Amino acid sequence: MNESIELKLPSVIGSVDEAASQAESFVRSCGLGDDVASAIDLAVRESVANAVKHGNKFDPEKMVELKFLRSPKGLEIFVRDFGPGFAPEEIPDPTNPENLLKANGRGILFMRSFMDEVEWSNHDDGGMVVKMIKWQLSQ
Amino acid sequence: MADITISERQAGDVTILDLDGKVTIGEGSVALRNAIRRLLGDGKNKILMNLGGVGYIDSSGIGELVSSFTAVNKEGGTLKLLNLTQKIQDLLAITKLLTVFDVYEDEAEALASYN
Numbered sequence: 001m002n003e004s005i006e007l008k009l010p011s012v013i014g015s016v017d018e019a020a021s022q023a024e025s026f027v028r029s030c031g032l033g034d035d036v037a038s039a040i041d042l043a044v045r046e047s048v049a050n051a052v053k054h055g056n057k058f059d060p061e062k063m064v065e066l067k068f069l070r071s072p073k074g075l076e077i078f079v080r081d082f083g084p085g086f087a088p089e090e091i092p093d094p095t096n097p098e099n100l101l102k103a104n105g106r107g108i109l110f111m112r113s114f115m116d117e118v119e120w121s122n123h124d125d126g127g128m129v130v131k132m133i134k135w136q137l138s139q
Numbered sequence: 140m141a142d143i144t145i146s147e148r149q150a151g152d153v154t155i156l157d158l159d160g161k162v163t164i165g166e167g168s169v170a171l172r173n174a175i176r177r178l179l180g181d182g183k184n185k186i187l188m189n190l191g192g193v194g195y196i197d198s199s200g201i202g203e204l205v206s207s208f209t210a211v212n213k214e215g216g217t218l219k220l221l222n223l224t225q226k227i228q229d230l231l232a233i234t235k236l237l238t239v240f241d242v243y244e245d246e247a248e249a250l251a252s253y254n
Contacts, residue, residue: 013165038226045197049164095235103206106198106234113233 004069009048011056011064019048019066023077026068030075036134039114040075046107047079047130055081055128074116074135082127088120142167143193145174153185153253154178155221155246159192162200171200175207175218184216185253189246191222201230208240217241221249 005026009015023044027037048064056062062082069076094105112118117133143160156174161167178186188207190196204220211218219241223231231237243249 016164042197045163049197049199053164095233100235100239101205101209103202104198106201109233110198110230 004067006065006067008063008065011052011058011060011062013049013052015052015064016045016048019064019079020045022066023068027075030070032075036075040077040134043111043115043118043132044077044079046110047077047132050107050130051079051081051083054086055083057083074133077115077132078129079132080123080127080129085122085128086120143170145170147174147178150187150250151253153187153250154183155187155189157189157192161195162193162203163195163197164199168199168203171203171207175210179210179214179216184211184214186211186216186218187221187243187246187249187253188218189221190224190227193224193227196227196230201234201236204240205236217253219243219249219252221246 005022007019007022009018020041023040024037027040044066048066051064052058056064059082065078065080067078069078088108091108092099092102092105094100094102094109099105111130111132115132116135118130120128120130123129143158143162143166146157146159148155148157158171162171175186178184188204208218221243223242228237231240241252243252
């Protein structure tokens with residue numbers, strides 16, 4: 001079993017599938033089941049899609065960096081973009097009645113719903129990192 | 140292979156779209172948008188979307204369902220959903236969109252609701 005995997009993907013939509021595929025392999029190599037795999041899959045897809053679209057804005061010069069890490073705390077996922085960053089608390093709540101019919105803005109809700117911890121930070125060398133943790137993995 | 144296949148059936152004045160595949164960022168969401176635009180362009184605005192064959196959907200796909208709903212409403216029509224998988228039902232519950240969409244498990248019942 002690999003304790004961690006790191007990869008860099010281009011800022012294209014196809015990277016979402018690639019990241020999810022790598023995440024699936026990592027989750028399975030950890031001996032984890034379908035429920036965890038499904039949650040990780042959605043969280044990885046949403047975070048990488050955000051990095052490609054909103055962070056890097058499809059800039060071919062910018063990569064999306066991922067790290068999957070098996071730690072005593074659980075399964076940790078880091079997704080870094082090289083965009084200007086954003087304030088997560090300023091993202092409108094998509095479940096507010098006034099936002100229900102908006103086409104966008106649900107990715108972060110899904111990440112928070114399917115992972116146990118989600119937090120964003122500015123990287124020292126630029127860009128933004130989202131760290132997501134799934135706790136207490138049973139095998 | 141395409142992410143999604145969208146087939147069209149007619150039941151009276153209701154158009155049923157059978158979706159099979161993934162409704163995700165990129166191809167799947169675009170295909171759905173195009174299908175809805177085409178129906179509305181043809182004056183077909185009573186639409187029943189059968190999601191029984193949708194194995195995967197993400198926030199982009201959910202957003203496309205919402206956009207479809209508002210586009211059809213804008214044309215004076217009605218969009219309803221049929222055969223939600225458990226996964227889609229969960230995502231619609233999380234987003235509180237189960238309060239927005241009219242959802243059915245039985246096609247005949249869904250079709251009758253348009254009358």
